[in-house]
Amino acid sequence: MSDDPRLDVQYCPQCGGTEFERRIPKRDDHERLCCTQCGWVHYVGPALAAAAILENEGRICLVRRAWEPGKGLWTFPGGFVDLEENPVEAARREVEEETGYVAEIGDLLGCYRSMGPKGKRVVVVVYSARLVGEKGTASEEVEKVAWFPRDEIPWDAFAFPTGADALRRYLDSS
Numbered sequence: 001m002s003d004d005p006r007l008d009v010q011y012c013p014q015c016g017g018t019e020f021e022r023r024i025p026k027r028d029d030h031e032r033l034c035c036t037q038c039g040w041v042h043y044v045g046p047a048l049a050a051a052a053i054l055e056n057e058g059r060i061c062l063v064r065r066a067w068e069p070g071k072g073l074w075t076f077p078g079g080f081v082d083l084e085e086n087p088v089e090a091a092r093r094e095v096e097e098e099t100g101y102v103a104e105i106g107d108l109l110g111c112y113r114s115m116g117p118k119g120k121r122v123v124v125v126v127y128s129a130r131l132v133g134e135k136g137t138a139s140e141e142v143e144k145v146a147w148f149p150r151d152e153i154p155w156d157a158f159a160f161p162t163g164a165d166a167l168r169r170y171l172d173s174s
C-alpha cells in the first residue's frame with residue numbers, strides 16, 4: 001500500500017492478476033497502472049463529499065473532529081456522498097449524523113479540492129444551510145458540536161484550509 005492512490009492497487013479487479021505496468025493507455029495522455037494480463041487500467045478520480053455551513057441567529061455550527069485527518073480541529077459538518085445520493089441529500093444527512101440537528105440545505109456556495117486520508121483526493125461541494133430542528137445526538141465522528149458567533153470562528157484550530165476558505169467566503173458574502 002502506498003500513499004499515492006494512483007499506485008495503490010494490489011489485485012486487478014477484473015482478472016485478479018497481480019502484475020502491473022505503468023504505461024499510457026490508448027486515447028489517454030497520462031501514464032496509468034495497467035494489468036499486464038487483461039489490460040485493465042487503474043483510473044482514479046477524486047471522491048465526492050458534501051458539506052454544509054449551518055447558520056442560526058448569527059452563529060455557525062462547527063464540529064470538532066474525533067478522527068484523523070484533522071483530529072481535534074474544527075470544521076463544518078460534511079462527509080462522503082453515497083452512491084445513490086445527490087450532494088444535497090448527503091449534506092443534510094451529514095449534518096444530522098454529525099450534529100443531531102436537522103438542516104434545510106440552501107445555496108450552493110462552491111466546490112473545493114481537498115486532501116483526504118492516505119493521499120486520497122476529495123472534491124467537496126459546500127452548501128449554506130438553515131436550522132429547522134433537532135433530532136438526536138452527535139455521532140462518534142465528532143468530539144464536540146458548538147455554535148460560534150461569526151466573529152469568533154476558531155481559525156487557528158480549523159481542520160482543512162479549503163474548508164476555512166469556504167467559510168471565509170461565506171462570511172464575507174452574507
Ligand SMILES: [Zn+2]
Pocket residue numbers: 012013014015016017035036037038039040
Ligand atoms: Zn487484469
